[in-house]
Amino acid sequence: MAKILTLTLNPALDLTVQLPLLSLGQVNRSDEMHTHAAGKGVNVAQVLADLGHQLTVSGFLGEDNLQAFETLFAKRGFVDAFVRVPGETRTNIKVAEHDGRITDINGPGPVVSAQAQQALLERLTQIAPGHDAVVVAGSLPRGVSAKWLRELIERLKALGLKVALDTSGEALREALKAGPWLIKPNTEELADALGCAVTSPVAEAEAATRLHAQGIEHVVVSHGADGVNWFSVGAALHATPPKVSVASTVGAGDSLLAGMLHGLLSTDTPEQTLRTATAIAALAVTQIGFGIQDAAQLAPLEQGVRVRPLTEQ
Ligand SMILES: Nc1ncnc2c1ncn2[C@@H]1O[C@H](COP(=O)(O)OP(=O)(O)OP(=O)(O)O)[C@@H](O)[C@H]1O
Numbered sequence: 257m258a259k260i261l262t263l264t265l266n267p268a269l270d271l272t273v274q275l276p277l278l279s280l281g282q283v284n285r286s287d288e289m290h291t292h293a294a295g296k297g298v299n300v301a302q303v304l305a306d307l308g309h310q311l312t313v314s315g316f317l318g319e320d321n322l323q324a325f326e327t328l329f330a331k332r333g334f335v336d337a338f339v340r341v342p343g344e345t346r347t348n349i350k351v352a353e354h355d356g357r358i359t360d361i362n363g364p365g366p367v368v369s370a371q372a373q374q375a376l377l378e379r380l381t382q383i384a385p386g387h388d389a390v391v392v393a394g395s396l397p398r399g400v401s402a403k404w405l406r407e408l409i410e411r412l413k414a415l416g417l418k419v420a421l422d423t424s425g426e427a428l429r430e431a432l433k434a435g436p437w438l439i440k441p442n443t444e445e446l447a448d449a450l451g452c453a454v455t456s457p458v459a460e461a462e463a464a465t466r467l468h469a470q471g472i473e474h475v476v477v478s479h480g481a482d483g484v485n486w487f488s489v490g491a492a493l494h495a496t497p498p499k500v501s502v503a504s505t506v507g508a509g510d511s512l513l514a515g516m517l518h519g520l521l522s523t524d525t526p527e528q529t530l531r532t533a534t535a536i537a538a539l540a541v542t543q544i545g546f547g548i549q550d551a552a553q554l555a556p557l558e559q560g561v562r563v564r565p566l567t568e569q
């Protein structure tokens with residue numbers, strides 16, 4: 257079992273609204289509504305907890321609507337190291353119609369002040385040592401710059417910590433300069449971060465070699481239903497997931513990241529690490545939510561994962 261810290265700088269309350277058909281400009285009646293505490297780092301923490309790890313969760317939380325987060329952290333036994341900021345954590349609304357169409361409306365979230373950013377840096381400097389890895393996942397809140405994220409990662413690295421990063425756009429571009437230990441972009445995020453199209457395995461391998469030279473040990477590129485390419489220094493593996501029926505892809509990337517950390521922080525072989533991580537991500541897409549309710553569900557999925565060296569076809 258490992259001790260892992262996840263950072264969610266821009267968490268969200270996910271509000272799922274189910275209704276037969278959305279009529280714009282009309283009164284709509286929902287059959288079911290659910291609110292739950294979310295954000296990529298919180299999601300990764302939940303999957304890691306399902307796998308038996310010990311979690312500390314941190315980032316910024318709006319102090320006006322803490323309840324769903326605090327209830328989740330207490331229920332899951334997470335150490336809560338979130339810095340509270342004035343205002344409300346944003347709400348992301350997902351309107352799910354009966355035909356499967358989903359409409360997302362994402363809230364803006366609070367503006368995070370320079371003092372709150374400094375408070376988080378200080379808290380992390382105190383609490384991060386002693387963790388086996390730190391996951392930094394998701395977008396940046398208003399008020400937080402990509403340069404600050406880069407400095408945060410540099411600070412964590414200077415404390416001797418392994419930093420796994422999953423973000424996108426300007427935040428990813430800037431944070432790459434800090435040389436995190438692991439990154440997990442999807443194909444679009446990778447191309448965007450590098451400023452060029454990455455359309456073949458060869459181009460991806462070349463991109464990974466450049467990233468390795470910047471100090472990034474593990475480049476995990478996710479390709480949706482086509483699986484995963486994992487480039488570590490001197491080795492490259494591809495995993496093809498089993499065919500599953502898709503209920504929702506929410507949390508697939510977070511599940512893959514959690515699975516990779518689980519394997520890398522254990523004595524598992526690279527082949528086993530990627531196999532299990534791919535099975536965990538496949539399990540996520542079979543559910544409306546994500547997570548591992550019953551570890552027995554993983555074995556048949558693991559058997560259906562095909563792992564091969566990337567040089568072979
Ligand atoms: N239809 C699917 N069937 C099986 N596995 C899937 C499917 N879709 C995604 N996965 C698994 O989930 C992993 C992550 O998915 P994807 O590449 O879409 O991540 P992402 O774009 O980062 O997603 P997220 O929106 O969660 O951030 C894939 O590498 C794959 O292993």
Ligand SMILES: [Mg+2]
Nearest residue numbers: 422442509510
């Ligand atoms: Mg993602």
